Amino acid sequence: MRQRGFKCQVCGAICPSRREHQRHLQKFNHWPSDCRRCARTFPSAEGLHDHEVSFHNYCRECNRSFPSLQSIKTHLRSVRHRGKQASCPFCDRRYTYAAAVAGHLESGRCPRAPGLNRDETYRFVRDKDPYGVITKKLIGWKGTVHYEVGDTCWNGRAYxxxxxxxxxxxxxxxxxxxxxxxxxxxxYHCPNHRCRRPFTTIAALFNHLESECCRYATFDHVQNQVGDFFLSNRILRH
Incomplete structure (x- = not known):
């Protein structure tokens, strides 16, 4: 049976007349959204956003196109769109990325965790990773190697x-x-069995996971877990 009236594309309400339909759209702000690239209409701003990102690599807020889906996803995770949502679990300093939190700790720059650095971070993670989910089991590992440089490194034009x-x-x-x-x-290595990409720092591993390039974890999941990762002794499992 043919439907009578005018249907709202957002909530599905049926209005008996065009005038009532317009009133409904105005009252509830249920105006459909049009794609600027292909003119498709979507019942919600969220649907339009997902379409423009996935099909056109386009950021409406910035009126900017990107060469690939990965590049626009990186843009949408930037401080411009997300702010600084990841925080250090010790000093509460805020960062845009979980990888930056890890780098802050591994570099020994946290004022409330002065003894934490790359070596201590690895020891901490290795102790709670008996199954080798993300850590390399290094026999005889003694820590970071320090190299000395001098004038013998000069090659005639540079060091x-x-x-x-x-x-x-x-x-x-x-x-x-x-x-x-x-x-x-x-x-470290990526926990994805199909990837296993190696890393020298936990910050680099977090950066890899946040990029979602191997689809092991989502950006939001890594962000939400970074604080607990450095505070909890819970055993790591796949």
């Missing part, structure tokens, strides 16, 4: 890293580079 051949303008910059996590032993 050169003997480990990767990158060049730097000063010994200080070279020292910072060689003693960074880049040239340290791999401590």
């Amino acid at each position: 050169q890293c003997n480990l990767c051949c990158h060049e730097f303008n000063s010994l200080y910059a070279l020292s910072q580079h060689v003693n960074s996590p880049r040239h340290q032993q791999v401590l």
Whole structure:
């Protein structure tokens, strides 16, 4: 049977006349939303947002298009759209990403956890990860290796890293580079059995998971769990 009246695309209400339909839309703000890219109409702003992101890589709020779905997802997780929702479990300093919280702690910059650094973080995580969900079981591991640099690193035009051949303008910059996590032993891996990408820091692992590139965890899940991760001794499981 043919439907009589005018149907609201948002709530499904049937109005007997066009005038009543317009009043209903105005009263409840149930105006349908039109896609700026393909002119499709959606009954809700949420549906329109999901469509423009997934099909057009388009951010309506910023009026900006992106080259890929991954790039617009990264944009939508930025401080512009989400603010700083992740916080340090010790000093409450807020960050946009859980990876930044982990980096804050691994670098020893937290004033309320001064003894926590990359090595202590690994020991803490390894102790609650007997099944190797995210940690490498390193026999004989003794901690971070510290490298010394000097004038012998000068190659005639710059100070050169003997480990990767990158060049730097000063010994200080070279020292910072060689003693960074880049040239340290791999401590972690992605928990996804189909990925297993290696990482030298927990911050890098969190960054990988927040990107959702291997679809093991969602961005929101990593954000919500970061505080508990550093405070709880609960055994890690898949």
